[in-house]
Amino acid sequence: MLHLGDYNYLEILRDLEHGLYLGSDDGDVLLPRKYVPAGVQPGDMISVFVYRDSEDRLIATTLEPKAKVDQFACLQVRDLTDFGAFMEWGLEKDLFVPYKNQHEPLHVGQWALVYVYLDENSDRLVGATKLAPYLNYDAMPPQEGDEVNILIGPEKALGYQVMVNNGFLGMLYRNEVFRKLEPGELTKGFVKKVREDNRLDVSLQKQGYDEVEQAAENILARLQAEGGQLPLSDKSAPEEIYRQLAMSKKTFKKAIGALYKRGDVQLFPDHLSLSQKD
Template sequence: MIELGKKQIMYVVKKTPLGIFINENPDDLINSIVLSNQELERADDEKVYELGDEIEVYCYLDQKKKLQGTLMPPLLCNGEIGILEAVETNHFGAFLEWGYDKDILMPFSEQLRPIKKGYKVLVGIYEDKSGRLCATQKIKKILRSDSPYKENDQVTGLIYDIKDDMGAFVAVEGKYYGLILTNELLPNMKIGQKIEGRITKVREDGKLNLTTAQRIDFQMDSDSERLYQRLCDADGFLPYHDKTDKDVINKAFNMSKGAFKRALGRLYKEEKILIKEDGIYKI
């Protein structure tokens, strides 16, 4: 079955002076797609294809809703998320540039706020009920929970939402549900930001908990050294402790409240500090 907007293997079923005919079924010529010589040249594909050869293509519907194939990937594939620019708006919604002659539509029902021409928006690509590819700002609807990752795996992701009471919602590798919990948030985190993180937990539902910190044993060393140096630079006193608000900690040290408390605990156990109601004292 042909999947729009995704890379897939097809076969050469006919050759002509103007190009090649391809199909997912190597024995089906009737329902084939034409790849012109101009299309092959545009993709810098110099291979001479023979009947039965495999070829990797992306399929989409053109302005006449006719199935087309191309060797060139879109800016975002079906099921992926990223930032696209609005090039036109009308009574259907906003049209976004995504690498093909036909811009992709983001209907009004898929917009979180009104979109104007020139806006760059964080979207995901999905196939609607009618079989057409569309864009949506409702990223959560296209993410999956069947990732191959396990605890302590390193991943990349894109923050698509932040809620103060829950944390930062992340599309891990552009495909999977991820969450950075509130106590692990950093002050510079924002929607649309790319992050590098580590899996701290794979939940029962398959969703992933993340942190941007290193493994705790490594991170504690780094954080406690940094905190102790700040304490020394401040003549042995800092007006912060384990009850200080997380936003104050984030702003002062650029670390999460959880990381701060772990570093504080490390220094306390090493008998380098005293923790009092008004702050931290160097011993």
């Protein structure tokens, strides 16, 4: 049975001028010539993503979409019609988001978190920006301090809307972001707070004592790798600290303070160095 909107491992049956025909229990599926990997031949098994083309025919591709069925993605609006929006998601055919599935009207160029699902009536893959029906309310949400997978969504007034562990909606606040983030970026993060509605406040850094201890160890390792000195101090710009060490200035200052008290480092107005111990 074919899994529409997902990867399928299928056998190559025939090699024709316009592409390969792949066998499945639901009939043959065309892999167009432009997607055929070099060196494959009839009898080989191949992994392909299967969906429907603009004429509703089953089609295979070796392109990788930004989301599979039953997953969330952050996508950009490519075009609008009288019926809805088309989102660019990495395939030749854009993902359709009907007006009835839109949380608010979309506009060309806008980024939005989108859930991809298989519409049972049309047997087509469609998207929805009304996310509430697809959030994971049944499962226990990650708890404060847990490391999680974060999908970066669109930028809002307070920060970045994010999807956590492909099931929980969250917020990454602007004042805790110290590097450039791209819509659709996947990164690791940590839960700061679990709200009553299972929505999460998240951070890119660990919180509290554990965060400072880890930051101190990272600074020591970097100092050792750089020959015992770093051109950073408590006067350095937050952006420069994050560029070099991937931590906030607040965490950096706490960490070098702890290292100084332990006698591991020496602090200077324009740099940081390892202590010379006997």
